[in-house]
Amino acid sequence: MKEINFDCIIHIINELRNDKKTLYSCLLVNKKWCNIVVPILWKYHPWNIYGSKRKLYNIILSFLPSTTKNILLNIEIKLPSTILTKPPLFNYLSYCEFPEPEDIDGIINMILGRFVNVEDDKYFLLEQEVYKLFVNNCKDFKNLTWKTCQPLTSFPGASTCFSQLHSLSIDPDYANSNSLYEMSKICKGLYILSIYNCSKDHQGLVSLIDAQKNLEKLNIYHNDINRRGNCQELSKALARKGDTIKELHLDLVNNIPSSFLISLKNLKRIEIYNHETFEETREEISELRQYLAISEFPNLEFFNAKGITCFEEFSLLIKKTRGDLLHFLIDIKTGELFIKNTGALIKEISIHCPNIKILYTFIESKDFIHVQSLLLNCSKLQELRFYSLNNSSNDDDDDDNVGDELLDILSSINLISLNNILLSEDWGYSIGALERFFESFREKNLLSFNILHHRNFYITDNHKEIIRKYVHEGVIRYSNFM
Template identity: 50%
Template sequence: MIKINVDCLSFIFNELQTNKTYLHSCLLVNKKWCHLIVPILWESHPWNINNKKSKEKLFNIILSCLSFTSRQLLFDNNIKLPSTILSKTPSFNYVSYCKFLKSKIIKEIIEMVSGKVFVTGKYGKYEYLEQELYKLYISQCKNIKGFSWQTSQPLLSFPGASICFSQLYSLSINEIDKVDTDSLYKMSRICKDLNILIIHGYSQEKIPGLISLIDAQRKLKSVSFEFRIKQGPTCKELSEALARKGNTINKLNLRSVKIIPPSFLTSLTNLKTISIYNDYDSDVSTREEFQNYLAISEFPELQILCINGLSCFKESATLVEKTRGNISHVNIYTSDSVAENTGMLIKAIANNCPNIEQLSTYLIPEDFDHVRSLLLNCKNIIYLGLNSLEYFTDMDENYDVGDELLNILTKFSPKSLTKMVIGAGWKYSVDAFERYFESCRERKLYYFGISYNIDNINYITDEHEIIIKKYIDEKVIIEFVY
């Protein structure tokens, strides 16, 4: 039998890492294969295990890697480890192969040992187990790639922290108020090559440390702030820190527009993805300021635009017109039952986004002509969600205004359009419904949905649902959501 050299084997096994079944079957071929495959399997941890017994076996292996000193400390504090953990030192230093450290996994191991479910993360005497598990990972893992941080343990003071976190690529701080303040400053001195930074929660006293961490990064590309608070001072300094990274940041996710002043938006000249979620109870001046900065910003490389809770159809249209035509996804959700300039956005997309694949927005019947242009110009669109705004009209209340939209979809939909959502706030005739579904026979609707509008107006009747069921039975509609 021809022997394959180690480099070739390593390449093959790494290519197979997306299919753990194949790798597991290769483990038993011989000792050399086993030594090559084990590090690959443990690099990202097989954490998607749903089987409780399998997960417990995995956790027991991790606990088996604890040092004698750690075990003694736990014993002295009346923490009894499972009798099923390995009595001998494991054949491999499994933990050292891990490239991702998640606080959630530490929590699950503690819950297995204690037999309790912890919600707040305050583990009582089991904080000693939390401490020793983190010490284990930090001392053994060299240059982890991703870290999910949710503990008040002084991790950056543990032995090996400067090596463990020095090449960190992705950092998610799940509850920043729980993170030791000094650790943020220490992390900024150790970790300088973050590409992804995700912040959940808000703490005013942690902002200086967070700014220090942001300033230390040389190639920060993706930032996400999940500030779910109703009250709090605006943080001009944080906005300025983001502006200083304007040349590198290409992805922005912002949960609350209240805390970070939007002036930094004009500095993000290389932005490819922007996702903004505005709390519906924010004041008018805050919304207007954000909309004004969106209007004067330019993101020529933009590919994904998602805005929730801001009625900024005109501003979004202006952004689209300033791009280089590479937009693939646009999702706009508004909190206003009556919005202006909805047609401007659809028209801008039709004229400037030939490669768009997904669009979800609001519109009124006057905008239906723009939908025709959209379908004619955008031949790659896969998903289209057209949600109805409240519509005031002097027309006969029996007029089926939605038929115009369905007729346009019937005549002009490209073959690529296999996922469709329409608003329940327009009236549709049953005949128009049936004609539309008949036109979908060749391409099939893998997804068809009906969405309520902001005021929960619904004109979908039992007759419409009977037609929908018919086409589901005939496999024209694969999935229906109402």
């Protein structure tokens, strides 16, 4: 029998990279197969190969050069006796991704103990040698989480180690400006940049951002709300990448001014999260609203807002899109006591978003009238969630069964694609309207029908019985009342 082409073997085994059990079997075929499989295992499954992280850490420490071992021994850092005394058969570290900070901590804690102080000199020196080990050996990896004060770019091998970075997560409180400036000379092909806890302008980070040629995805994560600052230069640097950035995750509590938003002309996806109360973030919300009102994202496809309900500004954004919006989501947390213009938002979506598939939004009962045009114009709508504002400005919602109007509108429009619906309990629904609604879906069926209920005031046992009846009859596949 002819021998299988070597390139074919490599391709086949690469296709099995997620099947660890089969890969382990391939290891035993012969030396050639072993040479193919080992790099794959260490690239995709390094932390699962040995069954325990302790065994893995011992293998990693076996690569420390003898000079380093002697240095550590001289400062009374004793390495485990279980590390290999002879060099391993493969340079495993050259195959694996750069470790997460938690794994570096795990290696240090295994040697110095779990409760060692991170400010201890021994901790710093051991951490330095472990990072040096990976920087000197890792090649062509794509992802790095930089959460250490160690000057990674000054270690031997840094230019090779970091040249192919695709994604960088960074906490500027750790990385010093000079190290980031050196990184800007090495790494110019970042696709994803994630920034955590940025409390002040950071010239090294500005240089790194400016060096990127095709930065497409930007994540700005939550800061401690008590650490207020102003990162004007960082905002300007991000604005200079407005032509390439296509995805944005923005936690509202951060110190980078929102002014860069107006430069993101090619944005396709935006997520804005507010994890704090409205009172705590009043200033940030005010600034955000100011820049959202004058921003234009014509290519927008995905919009998600959590804890922020700036309906007027959202409506303006929708009005300036080109019809590509597929997902529009506003989370159940209102973020503000009084909300207006829910109808205007639905009206703009019905006019400017013919391709929308998923819509989650708040609505006042007086704006139910706009739902009909939404269903008529958005023929690809698949999932719909309407939340009640449930505040004192909604006096009409206290009327019994005001939700019947909404059910009748949904029943009257035969939108074939719509098969997932969630409504608020707060409007109230009569048994008759509920039955008419389900009967209208008898021919096409619903994948899910849910009612968001907190008070169990309007939804009675009779309502639940009707819903269960239609689930048993196959009109609804799933409901939260089953």
